Amino acid sequence: MPQPRFCRSLHSDFCIGSIVSPVLANLFLHYAFDAWMKREYPELPWCRYADDGLVHCRTLEEAEAVKAALQLRLAECSLEMHPEKTTIIYCKDRNRTGKYPKTSFDFLGYTFRPRKARNRKRNSVFLSFTPAVSKAALTNMRRKIWKLHLCNWTQTELKEIARQLNPVLCGWIEYYGRYRPSALHPLYRHVNKTLVRWAMRKYKRFKGKRTSAGKWLEGFAKSGPRFLIYWSRGTIGAFT
Numbered sequence: 001m002p003q004p005r006f007c008r009s010l011h012s013d014f015c016i017g018s019i020v021s022p023v024l025a026n027l028f029l030h031y032a033f034d035a036w037m038k039r040e041y042p043e044l045p046w047c048r049y050a051d052d053g054l055v056h057c058r059t060l061e062e063a064e065a066v067k068a069a070l071q072l073r074l075a076e077c078s079l080e081m082h083p084e085k086t087t088i089i090y091c092k093d094r095n096r097t098g099k100y101p102k103t104s105f106d107f108l109g110y111t112f113r114p115r116k117a118r119n120r121k122r123n124s125v126f127l128s129f130t131p132a133v134s135k136a137a138l139t140n141m142r143r144k145i146w147k148l149h150l151c152n153w154t155q156t157e158l159k160e161i162a163r164q165l166n167p168v169l170c171g172w173i174e175y176y177g178r179y180r181p182s183a184l185h186p187l188y189r190h191v192n193k194t195l196v197r198w199a200m201r202k203y204k205r206f207k208g209k210r211t212s213a214g215k216w217l218e219g220f221a222k223s224g225p226r227f228l229i230y231w232s233r234g235t236i237g238a239f240t
Helices: 022-040 060-076 135-147 158-176 181-202 210-223
Strands: 008-015 046-049 052-057 087-090 105-107 110-119 124-133
Touching (some): 060 087, 124 181, 135 158, 158 181
Antiparallel strands (some): 046 052
């Protein structure tokens, strides 16, 4: 049976307070949201992770009605929807061509929005509403790499740096690389450029020579041992 197509998505965060553990939040929201949605709107697909929820609606009027009803339901449970993050999104694609002010949202580290996609069988390009790693998630990953201060690891060889980085990179790639893996290229460039700065500090011959250090690492990544996981998968990335 073909899956129905939905014109609207109601995206919401529920404010339950940072002191409530995820376990307690899941238990309470199972009662406050999950069971209620199944009872009141059994025909509408929805999903929830901790306090972040998503409801698919078929029309703007339906989305507005669900939002109002959900607001009342949460108030009964001494909860409220996040005033800024709760919004109605139009899932624009080749079949939904209307004009609405909001056509994208972030959910679990992904940004869902209209993107060009290719039909390989027909060799044609069409508009699809699809996910890819969000800018906020990329910023967070780059920040975590920065906090390692790899530039100061001048007593460490590249193989050891890769050994410690790969488990972290592998986790990110396995999660965020499932959709639009090319969207992770800014992360690869950030790691590569960090390694360039590391090489400039570790090796005297590269001191003050960013281009030379970058070319050395690029050549190493292409022809030498491909220590980093994305090197081994054929994605080298930019070094300069």
